[in-house]
Amino acid sequence: MNECLTCGLWKQLWCWLEELSSRLQDSNALKLILAVCVALLVLFNVYSGFAMANRCESRSEEEGAGDAGVRIPWNVPFNNQSPINIERNCLELSYFNSPLIWSNYNDVPLGIRLENNGHTLLLRAVFPGRTPSIDGGDLLGRFDFREISFRWSWSNSSGSEHTVDHRHSPLEMQCLHTDAFQDGCISSQGLLVISYLFQFSEDNPFFDVLVQHLVAVQQAGQAVEVPPFPLGYLMPAFYTNFYSYHGSLTEPPCHRGAEWWVHPASLAISERQLNEFRQLRNRRGARIERNARPVQPLQDRTVYLNRFRTGF
Ligand SMILES: *[C@@H]1O[C@H](CO)[C@@H](O)[C@H](O)[C@H]1NC(C)=O
Numbered sequence: 001m002n003e004c005l006t007c008g009l010w011k012q013l014w015c016w017l018e019e020l021s022s023r024l025q026d027s028n029a030l031k032l033i034l035a036v037c038v039a040l041l042v043l044f045n046v047y048s049g050f051a052m053a054n055r056c057e058s059r060s061e062e063e064g065a066g067d068a069g070v071r072i073p074w075n076v077p078f079n080n081q082s083p084i085n086i087e088r089n090c091l092e093l094s095y096f097n098s099p100l101i102w103s104n105y106n107d108v109p110l111g112i113r114l115e116n117n118g119h120t121l122l123l124r125a126v127f128p129g130r131t132p133s134i135d136g137g138d139l140l141g142r143f144d145f146r147e148i149s150f151r152w153s154w155s156n157s158s159g160s161e162h163t164v165d166h167r168h169s170p171l172e173m174q175c176l177h178t179d180a181f182q183d184g185c186i187s188s189q190g191l192l193v194i195s196y197l198f199q200f201s202e203d204n205p206f207f208d209v210l211v212q213h214l215v216a217v218q219q220a221g222q223a224v225e226v227p228p229f230p231l232g233y234l235m236p237a238f239y240t241n242f243y244s245y246h247g248s249l250t251e252p253p254c255h256r257g258a259e260w261w262v263h264p265a266s267l268a269i270s271e272r273q274l275n276e277f278r279q280l281r282n283r284r285g286a287r288i289e290r291n292a293r294p295v296q297p298l299q300d301r302t303v304y305l306n307r308f309r310t311g312f
Contacts, residue, residue, distance in 0.1 A: 081296035082193075082247030082260060083161035084303070091243070091305040094138075099308060100239050101136040104129065105145075105232040112228050114213055118220030118283040119251070120291050123148040123210070125231065132231055133180060134192070137306070143177035143192045145231065150174070152277045153290030160197055161250055161292040162262055169197035171269055171277065172292070174250075175235055191249070191258035194235070201268035206233040214276040220283045238263050240308035245301055250293040261306075 109125040116122075124147045132145040151172040153159040160172035172195060179190025209229040216224040243262040248254050282288050 079299065080246055080248060080257065080301060081254060082250050082258065083163075083293060083295055084245065084247065084298050084301075085163045085166055085295050086243055086245075086262065086303055088165055090303065092302050094244075094304040094306050095309040096137045096306060097309055098136045100134060100237075102132070102134055102232075102237040104132040105235060105237065106230045107132065108230055109228045112226050113223055114210070114217050114226055115223040116217040116220055116280050118281075119288070120149045120151065121214070121217065121277065121280060123234075125228070134177060134194070137308075139192070142180040143190075144180045146176045146178050148173060148175050148231075148234065150277060151290075151292045152274060152288075153292065154278055154287075155290070156200070158290060159292065161295075162195060162197065162260075163295055164197070164264075168292075169199060169266060170274055171198040172196070173198070173234065173267075191256060193249075193258050193260050195260060195262045196235070197262070197266050198269040198274075199266040200271060200274075203270040203273060204268040207269060207273055209233060211273045211276045214280065218279050219281055219285075236263075236267070238265075240306070242306050243303055244306055245303045247296075247301075254293075264305075 104127070107127060107129065110128050112123065112125045114121060114123055125145075133142045135142040151159060151161050151174070152170065153168075156170050158168045158170075160169040161174075162169075162172060175194040175196075177192040177194065179192075210226070213224055213226045216222065241264060243260075243264060245260055247258055247260045249256050249258055278287065280288050
């Protein structure tokens with residue numbers, strides 16, 4: 001046996017087999033069977049090694065295709081994806097000294113257009129003067145309002161994309177803003193999404209200006225101009241105590257980075273009002289059952305609770 005320790009792999013195996021078979025009363029047939037087994041094992045290992053290498057190659061080809069602008073599958077986990085679960089026990093406090101400035105949200109737009117795109121409800125508006133915008137706080141510049149989209153589901157216990165302590169809200173309203181100095185181009189930088197979660201309550205009169213028109217966009221592809229109302233009806237301004245984290249858009253192309261602010265106080269919606277959303281249909285003519293992207297891993301990101309520090 002000592003002699004065997006110094007020889008090459010095959011010799012070593014052979015020595016080991018010899019010793020084993022001599023112990024098993026020197027049966028040559030047994031020796032042969034064991035040798036065949038060992039050879040098969042070795043072949044299997046080599047084969048699976050090759051198979052593994054091939055799989056890695058095809059995966060990197062897919063990633064290459066993604067970089068070339070080919071559609072990225074919805075569920076592929078990239079870094080810093082949205083939505084996330086917000087764990088209220090794991091927030092990091094962050095203080096800011098300059099107040100948030102919400103401008104022009106109480107102006108009445110020239111027109112408001114609702115559209116059912118088969119996946120969600122979109123609200124866009126045209127303004128007579130300046131586009132509503134948010135500034136101040138830790139923001140590096142002014143962010144202009146672009147559009148609002150909504151997430152809901154047939155079930156009371158799901159609907160929102162973001163969860164707080166793993167609980168969904170029945171409705172989430174996401175208000176997309178872009179860096180005011182990028183000429184309206186939505187690039188990988190300069191996106192701010194302000195999100196509001198809802199809870200069941202009485203009718204929310206501010207939302208009736210929207211909800212009463214949903215009957216006109218029940219089919220996918222339908223759009224309607226509605227009597228204009230200030231966006232501030234839907235988007236109450238807040239000045240402190242909001243969550244923030246760095247994420248992405250939740251629809252393709254999901255890799256576009258976005259800063260997310262989530263207003264921690266829930267807005268009110270009644271079941272009657274939510275049911276109007278639940279009537280909207282997709283491109284196949286079926287009612288949209290749910291339209292939230294699943295919660296994505298937080299990985300090494302931090303979720304902040306942002307507080308305005310008064311007195312500075
Ligand atoms: C959903 O919530 C509403 C409002 O609380 C309630 O009236 C309704 O019965 C709930 N539906 C189900 C299926 O639980």
